[in-house]
Each structure stands twice: as structure tokens, then as C-alpha cells.
Amino acid sequence: xxxxxxxxxxxxxxxxxxxxxxxxxxxxxxxxxxxxxxxxxxxxxxxxxxxxxxxxxxxxxxxxxxxxxxxxxxxxxxxxxxxxx
Amino acid sequence: xxxxxxxxxxxxxxxxxxxxxxxxxxxxxxxxxxxxxxxxxxxxxxxxxxxxxxxxxxxxxxxxxxxxxxxxxxxxxxxxxxxxxxxxxxxxxxxxxxxxxxxxxxxxxxxxxxxxxxxxxxxxxxxxxxxxxxxxxxxxxxxxxxxxxxxxxxxxxxxxxxxxxxxxxxxxxxxxxxxxxxxxxxxxxxxxxxxxxxxxxxxxxxxxxxxxxxxxxxxxxxxxxxxxxxxxxxxxxxxxxxxxxxxxxxxxxxxxxxxxxxxxxxxxxxxxxxxxxxxxxxxxxxxxxxxxxxxxxxxxxxxxxxxxxxxxxxxxxxxxxxxxxxxxxxxxxxxxxxxxxxxxxxxxxxxxxxxxxxxxxxxxxxxxxxxxxxxxxxxxxxx
Amino acid sequence: xxxxxxxxxxxxxxxxxxxxxxxxxxxxxxxxxxxxxxxxxxxxxxxxxxxxxxxxxxxxxxxxxxxxxxxxxxxxxxxxxxxxxxxxxxxxxxxxxxxxxxxxxxxxxxxxxxxxxxxxxxxxxxxxxxxxxxxxxxxxxxxxxxxxxxxxxxxxxxxxxxxxxxxxxxxxxxxxxxxxxxxxxxxxxxxxxxx
Numbered sequence: 297x298x299x300x301x302x303x304x305x306x307x308x309x310x311x312x313x314x315x316x317x318x319x320x321x322x323x324x325x326x327x328x329x330x331x332x333x334x335x336x337x338x339x340x341x342x343x344x345x346x347x348x349x350x351x352x353x354x355x356x357x358x359x360x361x362x363x364x365x366x367x368x369x370x371x372x373x374x375x376x377x378x379x380x381x
Numbered sequence: 382x383x384x385x386x387x388x389x390x391x392x393x394x395x396x397x398x399x400x401x402x403x404x405x406x407x408x409x410x411x412x413x414x415x416x417x418x419x420x421x422x423x424x425x426x427x428x429x430x431x432x433x434x435x436x437x438x439x440x441x442x443x444x445x446x447x448x449x450x451x452x453x454x455x456x457x458x459x460x461x462x463x464x465x466x467x468x469x470x471x472x473x474x475x476x477x478x479x480x481x482x483x484x485x486x487x488x489x490x491x492x493x494x495x496x497x498x499x500x501x502x503x504x505x506x507x508x509x510x511x512x513x514x515x516x517x518x519x520x521x522x523x524x525x526x527x528x529x530x531x532x533x534x535x536x537x538x539x540x541x542x543x544x545x546x547x548x549x550x551x552x553x554x555x556x557x558x559x560x561x562x563x564x565x566x567x568x569x570x571x572x573x574x575x576x577x578x579x580x581x582x583x584x585x586x587x588x589x590x591x592x593x594x595x596x597x598x599x600x601x602x603x604x605x606x607x608x609x610x611x612x613x614x615x616x617x618x619x620x621x622x623x624x625x626x627x628x629x630x631x632x633x634x635x636x637x638x639x640x641x642x643x644x645x646x647x648x649x650x651x652x653x654x655x656x657x658x659x660x661x662x663x664x665x666x667x668x669x670x671x672x673x674x675x676x677x678x679x680x681x682x683x684x685x686x687x688x689x690x691x692x693x694x695x696x697x698x699x700x701x702x703x704x705x706x707x708x709x710x711x712x713x714x715x716x717x718x719x720x721x722x723x724x725x726x727x728x729x730x731x732x733x734x735x736x737x738x739x740x741x742x743x744x745x746x747x748x749x750x751x752x753x754x755x756x757x758x759x760x761x762x763x764x
Numbered sequence: 765x766x767x768x769x770x771x772x773x774x775x776x777x778x779x780x781x782x783x784x785x786x787x788x789x790x791x792x793x794x795x796x797x798x799x800x801x802x803x804x805x806x807x808x809x810x811x812x813x814x815x816x817x818x819x820x821x822x823x824x825x826x827x828x829x830x831x832x833x834x835x836x837x838x839x840x841x842x843x844x845x846x847x848x849x850x851x852x853x854x855x856x857x858x859x860x861x862x863x864x865x866x867x868x869x870x871x872x873x874x875x876x877x878x879x880x881x882x883x884x885x886x887x888x889x890x891x892x893x894x895x896x897x898x899x900x901x902x903x904x905x906x907x908x909x910x911x912x913x914x915x916x917x918x919x920x921x922x923x924x925x926x927x928x929x930x931x932x933x934x935x936x937x938x939x940x941x942x943x944x945x946x947x948x949x950x951x952x953x954x955x956x957x958x959x
Contacts, residue, residue: 313791337626338792341570341848348844358571426845479855481828486837489914504915505828506878524877526828527857534874541889562833565840566851617872617895618817619864625852633870636817640872640895752852753861755873 298376299351301368308368311346312339324369332367340365353378386602387540388609389761390550391460392704393452396593397433397691401455405701406708412717412736414690416577416589422561428568431577432559433591433692443499445482445508448594448697449556453516456552460598463605464517464550473520473548476509477535477555478696479528483562512554520548528751529658530617531555532595532699533759537615539599549604554596555700563590563695570625578661578693580686580718581670581732583725588660591692595701610707613744613762614647616640620754626664627750631672634748637756638676641746645760652682652760653742654715655729656706658749659686660693665750670727672748677729682746685733689720699749699757706745706761715739768888769934771927773952774806778921786866794832794853796825796906797862799923804863804900809927811867820871820896821863822887825856825904826920828877831911832858838910859904871896880924880945887928888938898929903945924949 305319312335326332329340344361347353353375355361364374394401397415398408408415415433422430441447457464464472482502488495502508509524521542525535532555539551557563567573567590574587599612618640620633627633642649657669673681687705694701709716717735724732747759776799784790784802793801800823811819836850852858857875864870872895876882880903887899905920912919924945928938935952 315788315791316785317788336623338570338624338849338852345569345842345844345847349842480833483833486830486833486914490837500914501916503830504877504917506876509878523882525875526825526855526877527860527873527875528855538874538886541893545889562837562854565846566836566854569846569848569851571848619821619861619870619873621816621864621868621870623865624858624861636870751857752855753857753873754864755857755861 299372301372304372305368307346307350311342322368325367328365328367351375352380385544387543387599387612388602388605389597389612389707390463390600390605390609391456391598392707393455393459393596394593394701394704395435395448395451396701397435397591400436400451405704406712408690409705409708409716410714410736412719414719416692422564427564428571429573429575429589431589433589434559435592442484442488442495443482443502444484444558445502445556448558448592449512449554450515452594452596453512453552453554456596456598457516463600464598466604467550469517469519471520471549472518473522473542473551474509474513474516474518475523475525475535475539475551475553476505476512477525477531477700478505479526479531479557480560480563481505481508483560484558487561516552518552527755528753529695529698530749530751530755530757531696532703533615533747533749533757534617536597536612536699536703536759540612543599543601550598550600552596552598553700555697556594557592557695557697559590559592572662574661577720578688579720579722580659580661580688581666581724581728582721583723585661585663585666587662589692591694593691593694593697593701595697595704597700597703608764610710611762613760614641614645616644616758618756620756622754625752627668629668631668631675633754634669634672634750634756635675637758638672638746641758641760647744647760649677650680652744652746654709654745655682655684656702656745656747657684657686659688661688666725667727669748670729673729681729681731683715683731683733684729685716685718687716689718703747703759706747710742710745710761710763713739713741766930767932768891768928768930768938769932770936770938770952771929771934772807772809773926773935773949774803775924775949776802776806792849793862795921796829796832796904797853797859799906799921800859800902800904801862801866803902803923803925804867807925807927811869814898816868817870818897819869820873820887820890820899821860821869822874822883822899823860823902823904824876824878824880824883826879827907827911827915827917829854829856829858830915831906831908834908834911834914863900883945884938891928891930898927901926901928
């Protein structure tokens with residue numbers, strides 16, 4: 297089942313303690329890492345924790361998550377596919 | 382460094398390769414590794430159970446005290462003749478540690494027995510004060526905590542203390558213990574190699590935690606009758622890049638090396654051996670290789686690292702690895718790099734795999750880097 | 765001997781944090797790093813005029829990183845494991861790192877556990893030895909309620925910063941005899957409001 301990108305953005309903001317930003321200000325297709333939101337390697341690890349905590353998805357190898365972490369949309373798609381039913 | 386000169390009059394150590402300087406020297410000469418699988422860290426919540434444990438009681442509620450005190454006792458005995466002439470009021474102590482007696486936090490949180498002293502030594506400054514009191518140091522006391530560069534900073538601080546006349550001798554002790562806290566933390570950062578660390582190896586994939594107590598006694602050179610290794614210079618810098626990842630181009634570490642060389646009035650070509658930080662993580666070893674290339678160009682001196690032998694001993698690393706350098710200089714050999722199989726592309730061409738005899742090592746460069754972008758370079762010299 | 769002067773001073777507490785505007789990622793820092801960073805920002809020093817590799821940072825933390833250590837350890841049973849971000853801050857030198865990153869300061873760093881008496885003499889020594897031309901000095905006293913229950917220190921959330929530089933012309937020159945940051949801070953803030 298597809299999850300709302302709005303909900304996912306809220307969870308990202310909360311998990312990474314981003315300040316002065318609302319879900320509406322994050323573009324679905326903007327890069328999460330490097331440019332765009334400018335997240336870094338520690339954030340990637342926190343997102344791995346988020347995936348397990350909120351969606352029950354366990355990522356063993358950070359490389360597995362890399363393509364999924366490209367944008368909010370790719371992450372939402374990943375969750376929809378991998379989430380235990 | 383400024384006059385007066387400062388020398389290392391004695392050493393003490395307890396680590397994954399045993400208790401005492403003798404066993405450490407033997408391990409270095411045999412390229413041994415003290416890393417092993419530990420039951421304590423075999424649960425699935427830990428990314429690796431390969432660690433470097435020191436010979437101690439696993440049920441000790443104050444391992445930080447035990448390891449530090451053991452190292453100090455040995456070092457003071459080894460520096461006996463020099464120390465005997467120096468009053469307690471002119472003897473300082475500097476502690477280097479990242480987590481002090483973190484064991485106490487684990488016990489208290491789990492509702493397990495924990496003595497008041499063990500709890501007290503959660504606070505590194507109190508651990509330092511008590512160690513000073515127990516080891517005849519009534520001079521200045523400092524507690525240095527600069528991540529994995531702590532040991533080198535502590536040694537540098539000790540030299541400064543002596544040079545400005547606040548003390549004639551300083552006991553420098555570095556300690557950190559194996560703990561669930563640290564293994565869980567590096568697991569969360571996915572920074573452990575499940576197979577055990579392999580510094581500078583093409584297949585390296587993380588560090589291995591280790592524990593140690595290591596101590597060096599620094600004294601004013603004119604108070605040390607025997608020939609001794611000089612603490613010649615120290616250079617520090619910050620990458621100002623990222624909290625847990627080093628600056629990719631190694632420029633911060635290169636800067637620290639240059640500052641040390643300049644303070645020592647040495648050219649890069651006068652360095653006979655480099656003892657690397659070499660944690661075994663992808664980023665660190667690559668960055669260090671780059672920094673060495675930047676400073677030394679194609680003429681890099683022999684390089685090796687000890688973390689495949691001892692694990693990453695955090696606050697103790699700078700001290701115990703300095704002792705490795707002292708042993709190399711005193712015994713005219715180049716230590717190897719335990720657990721190295723195939724050197725990664727870009728590693729210094731002079732990377733020493735197996736120990737070998739060396740002509741006199743006159744000037745040795747010891748490097749460490751730490752979380753927070755910290756870099757440190759210490760130069761030791763023979764006369 | 766060249767003069768060393770205190771060019772700026774600041775004190776911040778936990779109450780100052782909600783109004784702090786130090787970037788989108790400020791929330792990720794642990795309490796001690798936040799207070800240290802805010803204290804340095806409140807110095808209002810323009811670091812642009814200085815060579816970054818000649819500006820040092822000298823910090824002392826009364827309780828090391830124990831408040832964050834307790835925080836991290838309390839989260840060990842969470843689904844997904846304890847927080848990787850928090851672990852990165854279980855070092856008193858993390859605050860030094862954050863200040864260095866934010867203000868791009870690449871000079872020498874010192875970080876101690878204990879009271880503030882060590883900071884100014886060591887920072888002044890960096891300048892006298894020629895290892896730096898200026899030094900950001902920070903004292904952090906951060907003890908959360910949870911941490912206070914475990915170690916024998918009262919709850920606290922405060923950071924104090926000074927900016928030390930070679931030469932005169934600052935708020936005051938560094939007295940040779942009195943290096944107590946708290947006493948100095950009191951004098952400086954008195955001087956500032958009188959002047």
C-alpha cells in the first residue's frame with residue numbers, strides 16, 4: 297500500500313530533528329543527500345533506524361538502501377514494496 | 382618544541398597482547414594480533430564480536446581504574462631513577478580517555494551491583510584526581526578528552542607543562558575499556574568490521590574496538606640520566622568538515638603534520654618512520670594515505686599501524702601507539718601491519734607488512750585522527 | 765611579553781535555545797553542542813578577518829559528555845537500536861567539532877573534562893607558543909536530570925565563551941594571576957554594561 301509522501305516527510309523531519317522546515321517545503325523528487333535537503337551519512341543511518349521503527353523494514357547493508365534514499369518519492373516507493381504486510 | 386627538552390623516561394602497558402612492555406615488544410616483533418571473538422559481543426545486536434580485550438577480570442566494576450593503575454605502576458617503576466629525584470609537588474598527571482569508567486553506567490542502568498568508586502569514576506576528572514593521588518602526583522592534573530587524538534594531545538600537554546616549569550615530571554595515562562556502550566555505538570554507525578579490522582587492506586570494512594591502559598612518564602631531559610626518546614613536537618588541526626567523517630582530501634591531517642614538522646624544524650625527508658592511525662574503516666585509511674602523499678609526495682617513509690594487533694583503543698590509542706614507536710626506536714626495527722593481506726590501491730608504497738630490522742630510527746611521526754574532525758601529529762626523536 | 769586580550773564574552777543557558785537560529789540542522793546537535801555553538805555565535809566575532817588555521821578552540825566540560833551518554837544508553841532498547849546520531853555526540857569534543865564546522869575553524873583544539881580553571885591558561889599558552897593567533901574558549905556545564913541522578917553533580921544547562929586574541933584593544937587583557945572564567949566573566953559583563 298502506498299504511503300503518503302506528506303506523512304513520510306513529517307517522519308523524516310521529526311526523526312532528523314530538522315528545524316524551520318515544513319513537509320510542504322520538501323519537494324517529492326528533490327535529492328535528499330548531497331544537494332537538495334543536504335542530508336549526510338549519519339542521517340542515512342538514522343533513516344535506516346526510521347525504516348525499522350516506523351515500517352518494520354530491516355536494511356542489513358546500507359548499500360541496499362542507497363537507491364531508495366535518493367528522494368522522498370523513491371523512499372515512499374521502497375517502503376510500499378518492502379513493508380511487511 | 383621549546384626548551385627545556387622533554388623525554389620519555391618510562392612506559393607501562395596492559396592490552397590485548399598482554400600485560401607489560403615486554404609482551405608488547407614481543408608482539409610487535411612477531412606481528413601478532415590480540416584480536417579475538419568475544420562471547421560478550423556475540424548477540425545479533427552487535428555488528429562484530431571481534432575485539433581486543435586486555436587481561437583483566439571481566440566482572441570488575443571499575444576496569445578503567447584497573448587498567449590505568451596497572452599501566453601507571455609499570456611506567457613509574459620503569460622511570461624509577463628519574464622520578465626518584467623529583468618531588469611529588471613537581472609531578473603532574475594527565476589522563477587521556479573518551480569514556481572513563483562507562484561500565485558503571487551499564488551496571489546502574491541494568492540494576493546490577495556498582496560500587497561508589499566505580500560510579501565516581503564515570504567522571505573522568507575524578508578518575509584523574511584519584512589516579513594522581515594514588516601515584517604520587519601532587520602537581521598539576523589534567524583530563525584530556527579529544528576523541529581518538531586524546532593520547533597524543535595528553536602527551537603534548539605534558540610536555541608543555543614541563544616546559545613552562547609547572548612540573549618536572551608528568552605521568553601521562555591513557556585508558557578506555559571494552560563496553561557494550563562502545564560496541565553498540567559503533568554498531569549503530571555501522572563502523573565495525575564483522576571479520577575484525579584490516580587496516581589499509583583493500584577489503585577493509587570497519588574498525589575493531591580494543592581496550593588498554595597505557596602510560597608514559599615524561600620528564601625534563603636534564604633530570605633523566607639515561608639516553609631517552611625525546612617528545613620533539615606536536616601539531617593539531619581540525620578538518621571543519623563533518624562530525625564523523627574525515628575531510629576526504631586529508632588536508633586537515635596534512636596541516637597537522639606540517640605544523641609538527643615546522644615546530645620540530647624538520648623536513649619531511651628527515652622522518653624515518655610513520656606510525657599511522659589506520660583504523661580499518663574505508664574513509665580513515667584512504668584519507669590518511671592521501672595526507673601522507675600530500676606531505677611526503679613519492680618519498681613517503683615506511684608506514685605501519687598497530688590497530689590490527691590491539692584494536693582501536695580510543696583514549697588509550699595515542700599513548701599505547703606512542704609506546705609502540707618508542708619500542709621500535711629503542712630496538713631498531715620497523716613494526717609491521719598485523720591483519721593486512723592485500724594493500725588497498727593508494728596506500729603508501731612504503732607500507733610495512735611484516736616487521737623488519739631497521740637502521741637507527743632518528744625521527745618518528747605518530748598520527749591519530751578523531752571524531753569531530755580532530756587531527757594530531759607527534760614527532761619523537763632520538764639524539 | 766605580548767599582550768593577550770579578551771575580545772568578546774558570552775553566557776548562554778538552556779532558556780536561550782528556543783530563540784536560537786543557527787541553521788536547519790541545529791536540532792540534531794546534542795544539548796552540550798547546542799549550548800557551546802550558541803555561546804560562540806553570541807560572541808559576535810567576525811571570523812572572516814582571521815586565518816582560520818591559526819584560530820584554536822579550547823573547551824572544558826564539567827561532566828564530559830555524560831548527559832548525552834545517558835541519553836544514548838537509555839535508547840538502547842528502541843526498535844532499530846540506539847541512535848547513531850546520539851552516539852556521535854557521546855564525546856565532549858563533539859561540541860568542539862560542531863564549533864569548528866560551523867565557523868570553519870581549522871586550528872589546534874583542546875578539550876578537557878573538569879572545571880573552567882584550565883581553559884584560559886591553556887588557551888593563552890597556545891597563543892604564547894605561537895600555535896595560534898586567537899582562540900575560542902568555551903566552558904560547558906551540562907547535566908540533565910537523568911544524568912544528575914547518576915553522577916554527583918546538580919542539573920545544569922549553561923555555556924560560557926570567551927574570544928582570546930593576541931594584542932590589546934579587547935574588553936580587557938588577560939590577567940596573569942586570575943584565570944577563573946566565572947570571575948572574569950562577572951568582571952567583563954560589569955565592564956560591558958558600564959561602558
